Amino acid sequence: MDTMNFFWDMLRKIRVIFFLGLLMSPLVSVAQDVSIKITAPEEITAGEVNVIYIHISKSKLTGFARLQQNFPLAIGVTKDDPGGGDYSFKNGNMNIIWLNLPKRDEIVIRYYLETDKTVKGDFDLSGKFSYIVDSERKELSFDPKVIHIKPSPLVSEDQIVDIYKFEGSRPGYMEPEYSMSAVLREKPYLSATGDGWIVNLIVNRGALESMARIEEVVSTRFTAENIESHNAVFSFKDGVVNYNWMNIPPEDFFTVSYKLIPLDGNLDDQPGISGMISYMKDGEMNSLQIFEKDIAFHTMDKSELGEYVSAFASEMEGRSVQRPVATKIINEKAPDEKGIYFRVQILATSKSVDAERYFSKLKLGGIFKEHIEGLYKYTTGTFTLYKDAKYYIEKLKKVNLTEAFVIAYQDGDRIPVRRALRMTNQKWIK
Numbered sequence: 001m002d003t004m005n006f007f008w009d010m011l012r013k014i015r016v017i018f019f020l021g022l023l024m025s026p027l028v029s030v031a032q033d034v035s036i037k038i039t040a041p042e043e044i045t046a047g048e049v050n051v052i053y054i055h056i057s058k059s060k061l062t063g064f065a066r067l068q069q070n071f072p073l074a075i076g077v078t079k080d081d082p083g084g085g086d087y088s089f090k091n092g093n094m095n096i097i098w099l100n101l102p103k104r105d106e107i108v109i110r111y112y113l114e115t116d117k118t119v120k121g122d123f124d125l126s127g128k129f130s131y132i133v134d135s136e137r138k139e140l141s142f143d144p145k146v147i148h149i150k151p152s153p154l155v156s157e158d159q160i161v162d163i164y165k166f167e168g169s170r171p172g173y174m175e176p177e178y179s180m181s182a183v184l185r186e187k188p189y190l191s192a193t194g195d196g197w198i199v200n201l202i203v204n205r206g207a208l209e210s211m212a213r214i215e216e217v218v219s220t221r222f223t224a225e226n227i228e229s230h231n232a233v234f235s236f237k238d239g240v241v242n243y244n245w246m247n248i249p250p251e252d253f254f255t256v257s258y259k260l261i262p263l264d265g266n267l268d269d270q271p272g273i274s275g276m277i278s279y280m281k282d283g284e285m286n287s288l289q290i291f292e293k294d295i296a297f298h299t300m301d302k303s304e305l306g307e308y309v310s311a312f313a314s315e316m317e318g319r320s321v322q323r324p325v326a327t328k329i330i331n332e333k334a335p336d337e338k339g340i341y342f343r344v345q346i347l348a349t350s351k352s353v354d355a356e357r358y359f360s361k362l363k364l365g366g367i368f369k370e371h372i373e374g375l376y377k378y379t380t381g382t383f384t385l386y387k388d389a390k391y392y393i394e395k396l397k398k399v400n401l402t403e404a405f406v407i408a409y410q411d412g413d414r415i416p417v418r419r420a421l422r423m424t425n426q427k428w429i430k
Helices: 002-024 302-320 355-362 386-397 417-424
Strands: 035-039 043-045 049-057 065-070 075-081 086-090 093-098 106-115 119-133 136-150 182-186 197-204 212-217 222-228 233-237 240-245 253-262 274-281 284-289 291-293 325-330 340-349 364-372 375-383 405-410 413-415
Touching: 035 119, 035 136, 049 119, 075 086, 086 302, 093 302, 182 274, 182 302, 197 212, 197 302, 222 233, 253 302, 340 386, 340 417, 375 386, 386 405, 386 417, 405 417, 413 417
Parallel strands: 043 136, 182 291, 325 364
Antiparallel strands: 035 049, 049 106, 065 093, 065 119, 075 106, 086 093, 119 136, 182 197, 197 253, 212 240, 212 274, 222 253, 233 240, 274 284, 340 375, 340 405, 364 375, 405 413
């Protein structure tokens, strides 16, 4: 009995010491664990392309976040690795948005910065990082990195102006006339009534102006019911969901929804879906793959949803157009992308070559080098549409890169091009 009383007395003392410790210890918030570091050269020469790194040490921070940077007109920015976020760059504003931050403690963002060749002076490379902690929005402004721009030796002194007085066109970048058309599918989730799977499709209208059709192919063990058609004609037959518009709705983005109901009542397996949106442009039928995202779009308000689809569409616009940017060799495999996409292999050699010198005058942007099966393979570009990759090859032929050919990927893994074309309903081009 004395032993038992001693035990309980010690336990009470331990509890008191524990709670006193909690009261006396300072509360450490997640925000104190977030820090930003910019890695950039202190001095650059006007007209050259330089690599910028942003390191975000975020500890265990998760959920929504956004990184923003603003650049004067004399500076152009080209995406390389947005650290798993959705990238956009417009009117000098770079935005990277994460609906769910990666689990790793540190995120590294990499992009190319190019200045016009006629400028000089200092500018502050600064920005801010916004995130959510306990449903409260936090904002961290990171210390600016001062970069000195030396005048280009190729430009006469009387043509050089201060970086903030530049009035020409932004280098290395062309503002899009409109955002890219894109469709995102929210990963199907169980309905509140428990009788089926809800499928939401978010359409970023972009250049869509008249006729359009969404086709979603599902297993024949399901039947489909329309929830929201947004003025489209809905139909379902032989495992294919269709939404048809004679005139696409005028909103910048909108949602259509349907429910998949299993004929056998079995809701154990989440449905697999593949889909395309087809539309008329310049008298031709075009198609885009629908991308599925494991993100609860139905829980987001309109402004958050608009930010996300706009950022995603801007990323797709960047994928589909290969702009002339100074060559930069990256000695690693190209970053994996989600879904099906195409790249261009421009060279394969048994021995590594001085690729920067070999390609220096061609303005091919980032060229990735990797060692596969005894060969050094060099690839460039990322394209959603096969025809854009083929068009890019025709441009390469004009600068004597005759060995270039298209390669296809699915979620970062190489797959046969013809299989990629079948899966995305695109046509083979000789």
